[in-house]
Amino acid sequence: MNYTFPELPYGYEALEPEIDAQTMKLHHQKHHKGYFDKFLNAIKGTEMEKMDIKDIFENISQFPDAVKNNGGGFYNHALFWKCMTPDKNKQPEGDLKDALTKYFGTVDNFKEDFSNAAATRFGSGWAWLIMKNNGELVISSTPNQENPLMGVSEIKGKPLLCLDVWEHAYYLNYQNKRPDYIKAFWNIVNWDEVAKRFNKK
Numbered sequence: 001m002n003y004t005f006p007e008l009p010y011g012y013e014a015l016e017p018e019i020d021a022q023t024m025k026l027h028h029q030k031h032h033k034g035y036f037d038k039f040l041n042a043i044k045g046t047e048m049e050k051m052d053i054k055d056i057f058e059n060i061s062q063f064p065d066a067v068k069n070n071g072g073g074f075y076n077h078a079l080f081w082k083c084m085t086p087d088k089n090k091q092p093e094g095d096l097k098d099a100l101t102k103y104f105g106t107v108d109n110f111k112e113d114f115s116n117a118a119a120t121r122f123g124s125g126w127a128w129l130i131m132k133n134n135g136e137l138v139i140s141s142t143p144n145q146e147n148p149l150m151g152v153s154e155i156k157g158k159p160l161l162c163l164d165v166w167e168h169a170y171y172l173n174y175q176n177k178r179p180d181y182i183k184a185f186w187n188i189v190n191w192d193e194v195a196k197r198f199n200k201k
């Protein structure tokens with residue numbers, strides 16, 4: 001597979017004040033780019049070069065940790081950028097809203113459960129909304145740069161929404177106050193992207 005490093009779908013300052021420009025710039029240009037470069041390096045000259053990244057993830061336990069850490073870091077951030085938008089304070093609608101209501105009671109309950117998963121992930125990691133093979137929506141969290149597509153993941157499914165809770169994602173602006181960062185995230189969720197992923201069979 002050929003990989004390209006994704007540009008942000010908006011400017012570095014576009015998500016302020018929820019996420020400051022300096023954090024976005026460092027996060028994209030240094031952290032994400034670092035994972036991308038190291039991922040390419042880790043698969044270079046191996047069978048993985050010809051594999052789809054989802055097949056690599058599914059069989060991740062067969063490959064070196066560098067592939068899990070950097071392949072996950074590459075994929076997770078590319079999705080994370082798309083899950084946010086400067087078009088603020090939107091809410092889920094239509095079938096996605098119905099599904100969130102079905103599985104979590106209300107949209108607010110969903111946000112509360114997801115926030116809780118993000119807040120209680122010990123150390124570095126991610127919170128996820130995923131769709132299992134049977135169509136069920138589930139919240140999970142993963143350590144480090146793991147994701148729910150990986151064979152090693154406790155809960156597996158298709159990622160619909162993710163939130164980076166590594167300190168590098170929020171520390172400049174929020175310091176140790178991870179819950180404040182999580183709360184602000186809801187203002188900038190790109191529900192159109194989540195719906196697009198939800199509707200794609």
Ligand code: MN3
Nearest residue numbers: 031164166169
């Ligand atoms: Mn990150």
